[in-house]
Amino acid sequence: MQTASSYEKVLLARSKDRPGIYDYIRTLFDGFIEFHGDRLYRDDPSIVGGIAMFHDIPVTVIGHHKGKTTEEQIAYNFGMTSPEGYRKARRLMVQAEKFGRPVITFIDTPGAYPGMEAESNGQSNAIAENLAFMSAMQTPSIAIITGEGSSGGALALAVSDRVWMLENAVYSILSPEGFASILYKDAKRASEASDAMKLTAQDLKQFGLIDAIIPEGKKMFLALDSMLLRELNRLMKMNKTALVEARYQKFREIDHMND
Amino acid sequence: MLLNDIFSQRKIMWNRMAQKRKRGQEKIKACPKCKMEYYSGEWKENQYICPSCHAYMPVPAKERVAYILDENSFKELFAQIITKDPLDFDGYEEKLQLNQRKTGMQDAFLAGVGKIENRKVAIGVLDGRFLMGSMGTAVGEKIVCLTEYAKKKNLPLIIFSASGGARMQEGLFSLMQMAKTATAIEQFKQKGGLFISCLTNPTTGGVSASYASLGDIILAEPGALICFAGPRVIEQTIGQTLPEGFQRAEFLLEHGMIDCIVERKDFRDTLSSILQMHL
Numbered sequence: 289m290q291t292a293s294s295y296e297k298v299l300l301a302r303s304k305d306r307p308g309i310y311d312y313i314r315t316l317f318d319g320f321i322e323f324h325g326d327r328l329y330r331d332d333p334s335i336v337g338g339i340a341m342f343h344d345i346p347v348t349v350i351g352h353h354k355g356k357t358t359e360e361q362i363a364y365n366f367g368m369t370s371p372e373g374y375r376k377a378r379r380l381m382v383q384a385e386k387f388g389r390p391v392i393t394f395i396d397t398p399g400a401y402p403g404m405e406a407e408s409n410g411q412s413n414a415i416a417e418n419l420a421f422m423s424a425m426q427t428p429s430i431a432i433i434t435g436e437g438s439s440g441g442a443l444a445l446a447v448s449d450r451v452w453m454l455e456n457a458v459y460s461i462l463s464p465e466g467f468a469s470i471l472y473k474d475a476k477r478a479s480e481a482s483d484a485m486k487l488t489a490q491d492l493k494q495f496g497l498i499d500a501i502i503p504e505g506k507k508m509f510l511a512l513d514s515m516l517l518r519e520l521n522r523l524m525k526m527n528k529t530a531l532v533e534a535r536y537q538k539f540r541e542i543d544h545m546n547d
Numbered sequence: 548m549l550l551n552d553i554f555s556q557r558k559i560m561w562n563r564m565a566q567k568r569k570r571g572q573e574k575i576k577a578c579p580k581c582k583m584e585y586y587s588g589e590w591k592e593n594q595y596i597c598p599s600c601h602a603y604m605p606v607p608a609k610e611r612v613a614y615i616l617d618e619n620s621f622k623e624l625f626a627q628i629i630t631k632d633p634l635d636f637d638g639y640e641e642k643l644q645l646n647q648r649k650t651g652m653q654d655a656f657l658a659g660v661g662k663i664e665n666r667k668v669a670i671g672v673l674d675g676r677f678l679m680g681s682m683g684t685a686v687g688e689k690i691v692c693l694t695e696y697a698k699k700k701n702l703p704l705i706i707f708s709a710s711g712g713a714r715m716q717e718g719l720f721s722l723m724q725m726a727k728t729a730t731a732i733e734q735f736k737q738k739g740g741l742f743i744s745c746l747t748n749p750t751t752g753g754v755s756a757s758y759a760s761l762g763d764i765i766l767a768e769p770g771a772l773i774c775f776a777g778p779r780v781i782e783q784t785i786g787q788t789l790p791e792g793f794q795r796a797e798f799l800l801e802h803g804m805i806d807c808i809v810e811r812k813d814f815r816d817t818l819s820s821i822l823q824m825h826l
Contacts, residue, residue, distance in 0.1 A: 400756075400775060400776070402775070402776030402780045402781050402784050403776075403781065403784060403785060404781060404785060404789065404793070406775075406776075407774055407775060407776065407781065407793075407794055408798075408802050409802070410802065410803075410804050411756070411774075411776070412755040412756040412759075412760045412773075412774065412775040412804075413760045413804055415756040415757075415760075415775065416755075416756050416757050416758070416759075416760035416761050417760075417761075419725060419726055419729035419756075419757055420729045420732065420733040420761055421733075423726065423729055423730035423733050423734075424730075424733050424737060439722065439753075440725060440752075440753055440756045440757075440775070443723075443725055443726060446726075447726045447729070447730065459719060460718065460719060460722075461715065461718055461719055461721055461722045461753075462715070466780075467715060470715055471715055471716075484634065484636060484637065484718075485634070485718045485719075486634050486718055486719070487718070487719065492719060495633070495719070495720070497719055497720070497723060535730075536730055536731075536734060539723065539726045539727045540727060540730065540731070542720065542723040542726075543684055
């Protein structure tokens with residue numbers, strides 16, 4: 289795995305064999321109750337959210353849902369979220385803040401849905417409002433990029449106190465295919481684009497753009513469990529003002545210091 | 548009717564001859580829409596609106612500031628923030644230099660303070676001529692610095708956007724500017740600051756999906772393309788052509804996404820009126 293090229297990692301990150309949102313929920317949490325809908329228009333199935341117990345801590349869990357079989361993928365729109373999905377996520381985060389629950393997000397999306405209805409319903413507005421809300425949310429949050437973390441559609445769940453990536457996950461401004469078609473005018477040069485984009489967990493950790501890499505393999509869930517427990521305990525001890533200020537500084541500091 | 552035609556033709560001819568005497572040295576630029584040719588000074592005087600077909604052309608950031616602010620009241624801030632190349636991206640340095648030469652700007656964002664009808668404001672303008680007004684680390688950093696300045700000095704914040712979205716050549720660093728600018732704007736607003744976001748053609752992608760959509764008040768120029776995914780991307784996804792006017796300012800107004808549409812030449816007065824109601 290150490291020698292996988294960037295593009296091999298992109299393909300690995302997209303693999304249907306990787307755990308999906310319900311695998312993480314089943315393995316890491318107890319008593320999950322799923323909540324639906326944005327209270328404005330509809331329930332977007334590409335986002336799953338609800339409440340559960342993590343050890344003895346009540347938490348809010350939100351994540352992208354890609355599906356594994358073709359039927360599932362169509363039903364969940366391949367994990368491409370519409371404004372209603374981002375608004376559902378935001379509604380659940382507002383609720384988490386009110387009841388002092390930490391928010392844990394699982395990110396795996398090819399990007400926000402580029403469709404007519406999504407645009408008509410304010411895709412930009414929905415993403416922007418999520419960024420703004422998460423940035424000032426008065427409760428701890430941890431984001432885990434489990435597969436494909438692509439574009440604003442991924443970031444809309446990732447303005448968090450801690451941002452982690454699985455060893456073979458990727459996180460990027462756009463899919464390598466989209467990037468190649470814009471910059472090289474040729475979507476087939478995705479492999480080349482993947483190298484230039486520096487989208488692997490290892491690259492991004494080096495840049496300081498993510499906080500930790502979670503090793504994959506048999507002990508992945510165990511590692512994730514102990515990391516979550518340790519960091520949640522740490523974050524929950526902070527007072528709310530200090531927590532929000534630290535988050536402000538975390539994103540404020542992102543610049544070109546590391547080049 | 549024939550006589551009328553002759554008279555109006557003559558009038559246009561006389562006008563062109565007068566302009567030639569006055570501006571013979573200036574460059575001539577044709578309107579990309581109706582192909583009529585005008586001297587650069589005419590474009591500037593008419594706020595880059597075509598005198599014959601009234602199409603809106605992109606406005607250089609420096610000129611936008613001049614149209615909006617009281618004469619000679621603008622003072623540039625944060626000019627020292629310059630672009631770097633965090634990914635060491637092939638050809639990026641060269642591209643930056645070309646755009647710097649073309650626009651006379653260091654990067655796509657001009658920030659500063661000035662006055663509108665004697666009321667002090669923090670103002671920023673994205674210049675669409677510089678790498679499509681895309682937002683990389685320098686643009687993001689300047690927006691945040693300007694927002695923090697407005698917060699510290701208790702000033703209203705006005706930003707004019709024109710952008711193709713996040714800057715590809717800076718990869719995830721650019722995506723993070725969405726989080727960074729949204730974070731700064733949110734804190735500014737929570738502290739009571741007034742943010743007026745002005746959307747011009749085009750405001751798309753990572754810019755429209757971050758700070759630009761977070762205005763307390765969102766104004767837009769007529770006909771401006773405002774969207775997350777651009778028309779070409781959507782057409783590829785759904786495999787059909789989009790209806791006329793889709794994702795234009797008028798469409799967004801109808802769908803409840805912006806507060807109002809303001810003609811370019813009315814922007815200064817509208818901003819001034821809004822500011823008067825936020826003392």
